[in-house]
Amino acid sequence: MNTMFDRYAGIVFFAIGTTFVIGSRSISTSAYGSNVGANIFPMMLGAFLALMSIRLIYDTFRKQQTKKHKENLDYKRFGIIFVSAVLYALFLEDIGFVISTFLFLMIGFQTMQKGRVWVSLLISAAFSYGVYTLYVNGLDGSLPGFPTWLGF
Known part of the structure; x- marks a missing residue:
């Protein structure tokens, strides 16, 4: 785990999630044949992404990187x-x-x-x-x- 990369990725994903939530407010609140509007899904995804990003940022500050190793990518x-x-x-x-x-x-x-x-x-x-x-x-x-x- 590279804490510096995870911290910056968390900040970027938090900004993307916040942008999704703000952008979804301008989408129509109702859709044809549906009581749930088109804005619900992007708003929920953006909020989830922002919350997970906050958790990632919190974990990077809490955990000190003690062991440096390179992970093999699958x-x-x-x-x-x-x-x-x-x-x-x-x-x-x-x-x-x-x-x-x-x-x-x-x-x-x-x-x-x-x-x-x-x-x-x-x-x-x-x-x-x-x-x-x-x-x-x-x-x-x-x-x-x-x-x-x-x-x-």
Whole structure:
């Protein structure tokens, strides 16, 4: 862990998060067919990014770097998750939120830690369907549903 890099990255990400929160205030507060406006998601992401940045900055001040070592970067895992994130964004409308989120989470979990497939299946299915249900039914938002060729 390079505390100097983490500190500067935390400051930059805090500025980006704050910009997202401020910028989301100028986005429309309502959307067609949805009670949740287009401004909610960027505002929540910006606030989350700002809070995590504050935590990172706090940790860099609290922890003194005692051991200097170079970490080996894992390009293979990064590549797999990056490609799966791009494919997730491309196929979100075509195969729906639940299926695409489930597949993305499964790939991510299995990339980070091989094995424990049943636990990954359970968490991925519960999260993707739970978020969809909460957002669509609880908040009256709109997300791409299941594909029509599945018959749902």
